[in-house]
Amino acid sequence: xxxxxxxxxxxxxxxxxxxxxxxxxxxxxxxxxxxxxxxxxxxxxxxxxxxxxxxxxxxxxxxxxxxxxxxxxxxxxxxxxxxxxxxxxxxxxxxxxxxxxxxxxxxxxxx
Amino acid sequence: xxxxxxxxxxxxxxxxxxxxxxxxxxxxxxxxxxxxxxxxxxxxxxxxxxxxxxxxxxxxxxxxxxxxxxxxxxxxxxxxxxxxxxxxxxxxxxxxxxxxxxxxxxxxxxxx
Numbered sequence: 001x002x003x004x005x006x007x008x009x010x011x012x013x014x015x016x017x018x019x020x021x022x023x024x025x026x027x028x029x030x031x032x033x034x035x036x037x038x039x040x041x042x043x044x045x046x047x048x049x050x051x052x053x054x055x056x057x058x059x060x061x062x063x064x065x066x067x068x069x070x071x072x073x074x075x076x077x078x079x080x081x082x083x084x085x086x087x088x089x090x091x092x093x094x095x096x097x098x099x100x101x102x103x104x105x106x107x108x109x110x111x
Numbered sequence: 112x113x114x115x116x117x118x119x120x121x122x123x124x125x126x127x128x129x130x131x132x133x134x135x136x137x138x139x140x141x142x143x144x145x146x147x148x149x150x151x152x153x154x155x156x157x158x159x160x161x162x163x164x165x166x167x168x169x170x171x172x173x174x175x176x177x178x179x180x181x182x183x184x185x186x187x188x189x190x191x192x193x194x195x196x197x198x199x200x201x202x203x204x205x206x207x208x209x210x211x212x213x214x215x216x217x218x219x220x221x222x223x
Contacts (some may be wrong), residue, residue, distance in 0.1 A: 031209065040120075042202060043213040050209055058210065090156065098144045098206055102156040 003027070004103040006091055012109045019078040021106050023091030029101075031094040032074040034058075034066060036087040037105070043090065049074055081110045113138045115205050117214035124193045125222050131178075132188045132217045134203030143207040145179065145186045150216075151199040159201070162186065193221045 007022035025032065031050050035043040035058075045058030047066040055066050063085060067075045074093075078085055091103040114137045124130035136145070147159040162170045162179050169177050174194075178187045190197055198221045203214040 033211070035213075040215055042115075042117075042215040043204075043211075045210060045212075048209065056209070092156075099146075099158055099161060100148075100211065101158075102148075104155050 004091060004093055004101050006089075006103040006106050008106050009104060010107050010109075012111065013078075013081050014111055015082060017081050017110075019081050019108065019110075021076040021078075021089055021091075021108070023074045023076070023103055024072050025074075025093040025101070026072065027093065027095075027101075028071065029093035029095060030071070032068065033092045033094070033100065034064075034074065034076045035090045035092065036060070037090055038087050046076065081108075083110050086110045113140070113205060113207060113210075113212045115203055115212050115214040117203055117217050119217045120215070121218045121220075123220040123222055124190075126193055126195060128193055129189060129191045130193055130219065132190075132201055132203075132219065134186045134188070134214055136184050136186065136203070136205045136212075138184070138205065138207060140207040143205060145177075146204040146206070146211075147175070147177070147186075147188045148202045148204060148213075149197075149199045150202065151196075156202070160188070190219075195221050195223060197221050 004025045033048040034046045049055045049068040065077045089106045092100040143164045145162045150156045160172045174191045200216045205212045
């Protein structure tokens with residue numbers, strides 16, 4: 001079974017803090033994704049990566065950056081957290097047949 | 112721009128009955144993939160079913176089937192013999208290039 005894990009299920013941070021969300025997949029997938037999920041808005045793509053050290057902006061990259069130093073790990077970074085970044089963050093990796101596998105999500109609260 | 116629209120924010124169905132969730136999308140792409148994902152309460156998002164746009168035959172996975180109408184850009188999900196475990200948020204998604212686009216979701220409740 002494909003396994004995608006995220007470093008935290010729940011996280012509470014203060015405004016202005018630097019926040020790291022980590023995602024690890026164990027199936028050697030080349031493509032990995034970060035989404036945020038908000039009620040009524042569905043999932044919106046923040047960034048994706050199609051290879052080590054390669055990244056592409058999604059629909060809402062402002063305020064976020066990413067890092068992919070190893071194939072299995074894709075990190076989302078909030079350089080200076082703000083209250084409007086309070087959300088559920090979902091990581092996913094994709095098979096060659098275009099199926100995405102999701103992690104359990106990190107519910108981030110910025111106070 | 113690619114968009115995915117789910118016009119039913121909430122639906123309910125009696126156990127053992129059949130329910131259909133609607134999804135429409137807009138794209139100028141010719142090669143793409145469509146998906147339905149299920150997110151049970153407080154649980155992980157999982158893939159329910161996928162459809163390749165170049166295939167005319169509708170995909171089926173056990174009690175789940177789709178009605179794919181390419182010309183109308185419609186991709187509905189039919190759940191037969193609904194079970195309590197089908198209670199979840201369902202997301203329609205579209206993939207073209209390397210990006211996925213999701214609808215806003217339909218919250219389905221199966222009533223015992």
